[in-house]
Amino acid sequence: MTQIISIKSVNVAQPQVLRRLKKGPIYSSINKSPVVSEEILLTYTNLQGDQQVDTKPKPDGRQLHGGNEKAVYVYPVEHYVFWRADLGLKLPIPSFGENLTTVGITEEEVHFGDKWQ
Template sequence: MMPPTLLTGPVAPLAGSDATSAIAKTPVTGRLWLGAEGFEGDAQADRRVHGGPEKAVHHYPFDHYAAWRADLGELSLLDAPGAFGENVSTLGMTEDGVAVGDIFRLGGALVQVSQGRQPCWKLNRRFGLPDMARRVQDTGRTGWYYRVLQPGPVSSGDELLLIDRVAPGWTLRRLWRAMYVDRLNRAELEAIAALEVLAEGWRRYARRRLDSGRVEDWRPRLEGGT
C-alpha cells in the first residue's frame, strides 16, 4: 500500500445551498498535529453531526474513485482525492478488509477504526446529484472514521501501519450489510449492540431496532438540507 494522502479543509459556502460545509478537502504537505478531534487546520461546519472524538478522522479509499467514474462519468471532482470529504486517502484498503476496532500507527499517532461513514445530504450538493448520498449508502462505498488513541505529529509520507485487530470478524462491509441490507437480522443486531469498540451511535441504532422491530427513516439525513 502506498503512503496515504492527508487532506484538510476549511468551512466554506456549500454550492446549491444556504448552508456551509467543510466537505471540500485538499491535500496537505509537511507535518500536521493529529489531536483527539482531528488534524490541525481541518474543520467541520455542523458539529452536531460531524467531527468529535468518534469521527476525528475520515478515511475514504481512492480505490472507489474508478467505480464512481464508471457510474457517474468523468467528473473533474473525481480526478483527485478529496471529493468525499476525506482526511485520509489510500490505495489498497477498502471496507472488505478493514474492521471495526482495527488499530493503526500513522506517524506519531495511533488511530482506531470507530465506525463506518453515514453519508449525508451534503454529498448531493457536492456532486450536483439529488441522490448521491443514497448512492454512497446503497453501494457500501462509504469510507470510515477513526478515533485517536494517541495524538501525535503526522506527515503526508508516513505509512499507515496495522498494529492490532480487536474485532477482525467485524469488517466494515459486514457492518454495512447488517445496517443497510439485512437490516432486521436479530443475531447481527445483538452482536452490534454488544460490540463495545464500535461507536455508541451505531450500537444505539441496533438496540432501537431490536426493541421496535423497525428500521429508522434515513430520508432526512440523505435528502435534507436547505
C-alpha cells in the first residue's frame, strides 16, 4: 500500500531580532511565513528565502543550525492538535519554525535522502 502524504505549507524566514539583552540582540528565523510561490529552490543548506541563524560550530564541533543535511525542518500538522489542546491556543501554521508542515507523515518517518513526488 502506498502512503499518501502531502505538504500543507512551505515556510521561510529571514533573521529578525527575537529579544534584546544587555550583551546585544538575539536573532532568530523561527517566525516563518508561508511561501506563496508554487516552486521553491531547495539546496543542500536551505530553502530559497530561508536563512538559519547560529550556524557557527560549537567548541565541541557540533553545529546546531545550517550546514549539509540540515536544510529543512519538517513538522507534521497532526502535532498541532495536541499543542492547541495542551496550550489552549489557536497556533497558526507555521508556529514551530518548520520549513515544511506535512500531512500524513511524522518526523519519525522522514529521513535524509527521502524523495517525494
